Amino acid sequence: MARIFGPVPSRRLGLSLGIDLVPCKTCSYNCIYCEVGRTTNLITEPSSFINIAETIKELEDVISKSPPDVITLAGSGEPTLNLDIGALISEIKKITKIPLTLLTNGSLLWKEEVRERCRGVDIILPTLSSVFKKTHDMIHRPHPGLDLDRIIQGLKETRKLFKRGYYLEVVLLKGINDSEEELSGLKKVIWDIAPDRVQLNTVVRPPAETSALPLTQERLEEIKAYFGGNTEIVAPSPIKGRGNISDSGAERIFEMVKRRPVTIDDISNALNFSRVETEQMVKGLKIKGIIQEQRHGDNLFYTSK
Ligand code: SF4
Incomplete structure (x- = not known):
């Protein structure tokens, strides 16, 4: 693990x-x-x-x-x-x-x-x-x-x-x-x-x-x-x-959201991906049903399912 x-x-x-x-x-x-x-x-x-x-x-x-x-x-x-x-x-x-x-x-x-x-x-x-x-x-x-x-x-x-x-x-x-x-x-x-x-x-x-x-x-x-x-x-x-930045970006995003809720900015800053790249990967993981969105106040967080 x-x-x-x-x-x-x-x-x-x-x-x-x-x-x-x-x-x-x-x-x-x-x-x-x-x-x-x-x-x-x-x-x-x-x-x-x-x-x-x-x-x-x-x-x-x-x-x-x-x-x-x-x-x-x-x-x-x-x-x-x-x-x-x-x-x-x-x-x-x-x-x-x-x-x-x-x-x-x-x-x-x-x-x-x-x-x-x-x-x-x-x-x-x-x-x-x-x-x-x-x-x-x-x-x-x-x-x-x-x-x-x-x-x-x-x-x-x-x-x-x-x-x-x-x-x-x-x-x-x-x-x-x-x-x-x-x-x-x-x-x-x-x-x-x-x-x-x-x-x-x-x-x-x-x-x-x-x-x-x-x-x-x-x-x-x-x-x-x-x-x-x-x-x-x-x-x-x-x-x-x-x-x-590696070709395992989606995996690294998944490792982050597994541990705590994160925003697009958290991911983008931590992994040094552009905002657009991050949104794309997050969207892919969402479509695959691996992560989910959760709203807290004005912010949108991503968590694992
Ligand atoms: S915040 Fe969570 S992990 Fe930290 S002490 Fe409290 S229950 Fe434990």
């Missing part, structure tokens, strides 16, 4: 080549805003899911043709649920100097062994969206074995391992965690964690549940000012992709 996907224009990292470490959709959370869909395998115990040698070979092949800005451990679930993540990080570091990043929900970082496995990445991007159990439960619908206080403690402990390259994501949802009380609670805890950056996010792609509503840009700006300092809003990336 192909584990490498993209490169995709990441709103937080630039042009990112992803490695999918768990089967879809294996996660310790079942977030209402998840763009991959509802969690079907809700677990907290890591397992072995991939063949490291094959993944490294696949990665070497892709980066030799079109090196991305970053390599990201992410995909269609929670990557720290992969028991072999530490070994994979070591192997990646042997073959490339491209910065390695880890997109994690942060829910398992209270476990020392999980933190140790991840310490080889250059940038870690955990999430914290509420410091109140009721709200945290509503947003993330976590595995029943998880405890919010422990999770927050884990986020603090992780900071000790990452003196640089700790970007904390806050996903803000209208009417759920955008109240004064929620933001004040978050601000205090974020101050304690002291990440290098606080990255404000909201719903920008079709979410798992329609109850997950986005904040306006104006409201995000207000919250950014309230948090102050190193806070930024992660907006759609303007970076142009350097992806290699």
Whole structure:
């Protein structure tokens, strides 16, 4: 199975080549805003899911043709649920100097062994969206074995391992965690964690549940000012992709839409196809019934069937 996907224009990292470490959709959370869909395998115990040698070979092949800005451990679930993540990080570091990043929900970082496995990445991007159990439960619908206080403690402990390259994501949802009380609670805890950056996010792609509503840009700006300092809003990336145009373009588009909903611009930027070429290939895949259209607000997204 192909584990490498993209490169995709990441709103937080630039042009990112992803490695999918768990089967879809294996996660310790079942977030209402998840763009991959509802969690079907809700677990907290890591397992072995991939063949490291094959993944490294696949990665070497892709980066030799079109090196991305970053390599990201992410995909269609929670990557720290992969028991072999530490070994994979070591192997990646042997073959490339491209910065390695880890997109994690942060829910398992209270476990020392999980933190140790991840310490080889250059940038870690955990999430914290509420410091109140009721709200945290509503947003993330976590595995029943998880405890919010422990999770927050884990986020603090992780900071000790990452003196640089700790970007904390806050996903803000209208009417759920955008109240004064929620933001004040978050601000205090974020101050304690002291990440290098606080990255404000909201719903920008079709979410798992329609109850997950986005904040306006104006409201995000207000919250950014309230948090102050190193806070930024992660907006759609303007970076142009350097992806290699190949005769397997349709396959690469399919690999992208399999993992998350994408727009024509996302595909065109990531794969460096012209808009017309992209529209043509997307149309072909649509006609063949391989992908489908989905409207979210003013935008049209493509997803796999
Ligand atoms: S958004 Fe991330 S943490 Fe939440 S359910 Fe989806 S994959 Fe899991």
